[in-house]
Amino acid sequence: MSNRPTVQHFNSPxxxxxxxxxxxxxxxxxxxxxxxxxxxxxxxxxxxxxxxxQCYMYCPEATVFKITGAVDFDFDYCKGCGICxxxxxxxxxxxxxxxx
Amino acid sequence: MKRNAFxxxxxxxxxxxxxxxxxxxxAYPITPQTVAVERLSEMVEDGSLQSEFLHVESEHSALSACxxxxxxxxxxxxxxxxxxxxxxxxxxxxxxxxxxxxxMMNANRSLALPWSIYGDHRDSLSQLDxxxxxxxxxxxxxxxxMVIQSFALAENLDVLTPVMLNLDGFTLTHxxxxxxxxxxxxVDAFLPPFETPYKMDLDNPKNLAFSSQPSDNxxxxxxxxxxxxxxxxxxxxxxxxxxxxxxxSYGGLVDAYRCEDAELIxxxxxxxxxxxxxxxxxxxxxGWRVGVLKIRFMxxxxxxxxxxxxxxxxxxxxxxxxxxxxxxxxxxxxxxSALSRGNTHIPTHNFIAGLGGRDISKESIRELFSTLKKISxxxxxxxxxxxxxxxxxxxxx
Numbered sequence: 001m002s003n004r005p006t007v008q009h010f011n012s013p014x015x016x017x018x019x020x021x022x023x024x025x026x027x028x029x030x031x032x033x034x035x036x037x038x039x040x041x042x043x044x045x046x047x048x049x050x051x052x053x054q055c056y057m058y059c060p061e062a063t064v065f066k067i068t069g070a071v072d073f074d075f076d077y078c079k080g081c082g083i084c085x086x087x088x089x090x091x092x093x094x095x096x097x098x099x100x
Numbered sequence: 101m102k103r104n105a106f107x108x109x110x111x112x113x114x115x116x117x118x119x120x121x122x123x124x125x126x127a128y129p130i131t132p133q134t135v136a137v138e139r140l141s142e143m144v145e146d147g148s149l150q151s152e153f154l155h156v157e158s159e160h161s162a163l164s165a166c167x168x169x170x171x172x173x174x175x176x177x178x179x180x181x182x183x184x185x186x187x188x189x190x191x192x193x194x195x196x197x198x199x200x201x202x203x204m205m206n207a208n209r210s211l212a213l214p215w216s217i218y219g220d221h222r223d224s225l226s227q228l229d230x231x232x233x234x235x236x237x238x239x240x241x242x243x244x245x246m247v248i249q250s251f252a253l254a255e256n257l258d259v260l261t262p263v264m265l266n267l268d269g270f271t272l273t274h275x276x277x278x279x280x281x282x283x284x285x286x287v288d289a290f291l292p293p294f295e296t297p298y299k300m301d302l303d304n305p306k307n308l309a310f311s312s313q314p315s316d317n318x319x320x321x322x323x324x325x326x327x328x329x330x331x332x333x334x335x336x337x338x339x340x341x342x343x344x345x346x347x348x349s350y351g352g353l354v355d356a357y358r359c360e361d362a363e364l365i366x367x368x369x370x371x372x373x374x375x376x377x378x379x380x381x382x383x384x385x386x387g388w389r390v391g392v393l394k395i396r397f398m399x400x401x402x403x404x405x406x407x408x409x410x411x412x413x414x415x416x417x418x419x420x421x422x423x424x425x426x427x428x429x430x431x432x433x434x435x436x437s438a439l440s441r442g443n444t445h446i447p448t449h450n451f452i453a454g455l456g457g458r459d460i461s462k463e464s465i466r467e468l469f470s471t472l473k474k475i476s477x478x479x480x481x482x483x484x485x486x487x488x489x490x491x492x493x494x495x496x497x
Contacts, residue, residue: 019316021260023320024307
């Protein structure tokens with residue numbers, strides 16, 4: 001996951017001057033994961049993936065990435081909306097229920 | 101060499117904007133602001149103003165475009181009026197909460213219904229809580245000068261708050277006056293180029309205009325409140341610095357006229373003040389001790405100045421070109437709150453006047469001072485203290 005932003009600890013402001021002036025801060029500073037509402041998860045059949053990156057383009061949460069080989073999903077932030085499976089022309093992605 | 105020009109309030113604003121060299125102007129024409137926008141468009145067209153002029157499809161888009169441009173560090177200007185101001189109401193809070201130092205001209209005009217293109221202050225005063233600094237000017241020269249000062253104020257790093265510059269519709273926007281045009285090099289020295297320290301930047305990417313949890317929201321609002329309170333001193337400093345460079349001072353947050361020994365003081369905003377001064381001079385000749393206090397800034401509110409200047413008065417009248425229906429005029433509410441904090445117990449009286457462009461005549465100001473004199477003598481608190489001046493018909497009250 002080297003090309004993904006990592007969750008970092010944010011030191012809570014102690015003084016009003018510790019706050020930025022207005023809501024503006026360094027981009028990509030993730031303080032928490034957010035995937036608790038996912039009821040389905042995408043599963044990729046890597047052999048079918050043509051690396052067309054439609055899933056990457058359409059993912060509303062930017063959770064599709066690739067390090068080597070086929071694409072992968074960042075399950076720390078994937079909300080399970082299924083758009084990636086819907087747009088996959090090669091039908092390489094299926095949505096399966098999350099087991100809890 | 102300095103030169104004088106015979107121009108309208110709208111023209112004066114456009115000249116002030118040209119001298120302030122904004123990177124981006126986004127505006128939608130609306131009566132009575134239209135001429136200001138047309139002039140700016142012409143200036144961009146003829147190359148005398150090097151700005152991007154965005155022809156947007158609405159006021160909501162005009163201010164949104166300014167917010168976007170301001171986020172990449174651009175100096176931005178927009179102009180509106182009345183219904184247009186209300187149409188951008190959502191964005192007013194985005195601009196102030198995001199601390200984008202946008203300057204906007206508002207041509208004060210009534211609100212529908214009944215539909216009216218004529219002047220009053222119900223548009224801007226209804227947006228008093230939008231987090232913008234609000235200044236009200238009295239003539240074309242002050243309009244031009246305050247455009248330049250408004251950029252200096254909005255962009256001050258301890259303020260970083262948008263400024264709404266209010267001109268009375270038609271009375272100021274369409275009246276021609278002799279206006280001194282400052283030299284470009286003097287304005288450049290007074291108002292150096294600005295870049296927001298929080299700008300969107302490819303080398304240093306930022307997340308701008310984000311949401312907040314209940315754990316942090318109050319702190320951002322606290323910051324805004326204190327930035328605008330701090331603006332009081334910045335306004336005074338800018339006024340003195342402007343006077344040193346250009347030879348004109350407007351008094352900072354207020355402008356007091358013959359108030360030192362005045363028993364009766366009338367408080368007003370904008371162009372009405374000129375009429376009040378003329379009447380005050382006439383009454384002074386007749387032996388009345390009267391004064392006129394113009395509130396220039398409604399936010400931040402000049403509570404210290406009002407308490408100090410009126411402390412020896414026997415009665416205070418507040419002219420409101422607006423009314424918060426079911427209670428009283430908004431300027432009156434603010435003045436009373438300041439006086440009560442200052443622990444003063446001077447009787448006050450509210451005159452609702454000039455709604456939807458109705459003339460505020462010398463005669464009606466005289467009538468106003470007569471009412472104040474009566475109040476100062478009887479100290480009668482039983483009477484209706486919110487009075488409509490110049491109603492054309494009889495009522496049941």
